[in-house]
Amino acid sequence: MSIEVRGVNKSYGDFVALQDINVSLPTGQLTALLGPSGGGKSTLLRIIAGLESADGGSVEIEGTDATRLPPQKRNVGFVFQHYAVFKHMTVAKNVAFGLEIRKRPKAEIKAKVAELLELVHLSQFAHRLPSQLSGGQRQRLALARALAVEPSVLLLDEPFGALDAKVRKELRDWLRRLHDEVHVTTVFVTHDQEEALEVADEIVVINEGRIEQIGTPDQLYDEPANDFVMGFLGEVTQLGGVRLRPHDIDLSTTPGAPHALAGVIVRALRVGFEVRFTVEVEGQTDPALVVLSRTHARALDLDVGAKVWLRPTTGATSVPVIGAGLGVATA
Amino acid sequence: MADTREIRARKGPVTYLLRIFVITYLAVLVIWPLYEVGKQTFAPTKEGAEGGISAFLERLSDPSVSYAFNLTGTVAFWAVLINTLFGVGISLLIVRYQFPGRRILSVLVDLPMSVSPVVVGLALVLAYSTGKGWFGEALEGVGIFIIGTTPGLIMATAFVSLPLVIREIVPVLEEIGTDAEMAASSLGASGWQTFRRITLPSIKWAVIYGVVLSMARSLGEFGAVKIVSPGAELRGETATLLIQNRYTNYEEPTAYAAAFVLVLASVLALVVVSLIRKEDHS
Helix, strand or coil, rough: EEEEEEEEEEEEEEEEEEEEEEEECCCCCCEEEEECCCCCCHHHHHHCCCCCCEEEEEEECEEEEECCCCCCCCCCCCCCCCCCCCCCHHHHHHHHHHHCCCCCHHHHHHHHHHHHHHHCCCCCCCCHHHCCCCCCHHHHHHHHHHHCCCEEEEEEECCCCCHHHHHHHHHHHHHHHHHHHHCCCCEEEEEEHHHHHHHHHEEEEECCCCEEEEEEEEEEEHHCCCHHHHHHCCCCECCCCEEECCHHHHEEECCCCCEEEEEEEEEEEEEEEEEEEEECCCCCCCEEEEEEEEHHHHCCCCCCEEEEEEEEEECCEEEECCCCCCCCCCC | CHHHHHHCCCCCCCHHHHHHHHHHHHHHHHHHHHHHHHHHCCCCCCCCCCHHHHHHHHHHHHHHHHHHHHHHHHHHHHHHHHHHHHHHHHHHHHHHHHEEEHHHHHHHHHHHHHCCCHHHHHHHHHHCCCCCCCHHHHHHHHCCCCCCCHHHHHHHHHHHHHHHHHHHHHHHHHHHHHHHHHHHHCCCCCCCHHHHHHHHHHHHHHHHHHHHHHHHHHHHHHHHHHHHCEECCCCCCCCHHHHHHHHHHHCHHHHHHHHHHHHHHHHHHHHHHHHHHHHHHH
16 A cells, blocks of 8 residues: 555644545555545645644555655655746756755756656756746646656645646646556545546545545446435436436336336526436426437427426436435436 | 726826926925935035035045944944844744744834834843843843944844845745745755745845845934944944034034935935846846
8 A cells, every 4th residue: 555544633723624534545546536625635635745734643655654754754746736836947947856955966867857858748848937838837847846756656736726628638638648657656636526537546535524435436436325426426316216317317208118207398408419408307396407418309309398208227326315215226 | 908008198187287296296305305415415625625526525534434334334234134134034934834922923023113213222222231231231241232332233223124124025925825835845855945945036036125125224224323322433423323413513514425425325225126126027
């Protein structure tokens, strides 16, 4: 195990940021700490890095107890949301910083900096100042700087949070490929479930200072431990006595299928390649949301006012609605 | 920013009225009095003699004048040096650390700005003068005299100009935040290395700016110095004290010449400051 967190607690005054956190992250894995803002995931990352101290519990990195170690002795690389590049140094100097602190020979530093700048595609910017780089380039610079010291773990705090959607997607793919190349144990914090599902080997869902679930993206998506995890990983709607994903509902224009519930379409919203239908279901107070692809919706010739029959798709993930009484688990 | 330029370009009667008002105000308050000082400085020493630079230099040739400027220079140098070291230290303490009494310290730092320098001088005398001072006797025992000596002048000057350095550094420290410093420490830098390689370069211009301001303030300090100095010719008489002494002793031309030198120093400081501002913003 590369990182072993045991029984960590942290409070700020009355506010409990983390409560009895236990998690172990194996070497070489890319892990996402996923959760809503203010849920404690950044605090956990900073405690692992030593930038904040835990009130109780222990942190072990690569087999050594790091609980009382200052950040500079932990050999972790940390990447901040707002880059935290050294503004007064050139790109190359930024990357060289950790190596110069370690008093490595000049030739070695030069070679290593060139190699890393190549890796993050910033070679032609080596002599520029960070202010002359775009946000995405600055974040890649921050990554190269963190990787330069060959950290045993790489920690990224909302690394793409300050970037626009397109650059974010590019960097996300790039991070995954980089990790496959470098294989350093990586933990990154995000509140974007798509980012976590796409990039991570394993996801730790944190909410209100507690771990809700730990698992692979597939496990989390297919077998959410509870309502919160299910709701956080994607859109959720209600049909009969269960909560399930809107695209996991079978919609038909004719009755007859077993357990199908009748309803009327009250609203249709086209968003890009999909169409979202709001359906008033008989015997249900809240309307159900059904998502179909545009072509599928067109083939069925659906519109507002049409009568439809709904049932969960075979094998759909669902959790019972608390207090609904209609105990259906999986259809 | 084409919009603001357009607004500025529109010159109505109000614009001109405002300009005339500002220029008149400055003329009455600053330009005219300073011009008079300049005129007196370069006036002929006696009737029939030549005016200009030679007259000015002749007035400053007195050994007591060069002693006074020497003393002022020494005092200002040490006061600024002390203020720079403590100013950076106190600023870091106020911005980067949480401790009980932090807010009180932050208010106390501003105190020398609001308290009259005369009071500062008086307080130093009470605390350090031999005989009745609190620490005076103890210090006298080990052979250190504060009041009436150069160290006393340095203390009084440093006290008065300390806030100038701190007030420049604190906002910059707050603005740059701690991310870069934390990044440096996660990269293996010790506290000192982080300070020297990351924090100091970021606050460099603020420190220089504070140093120039406190240098200008130290050169012109009068009230506190007046109380702690013996103030006699060639004995603790700084430039400002010299100006006052000569003025009251009907040696006005020398007073004007010395005053002119101080004005020149201030103007120089202002020029340096405006150059720094430009550099800082580029």
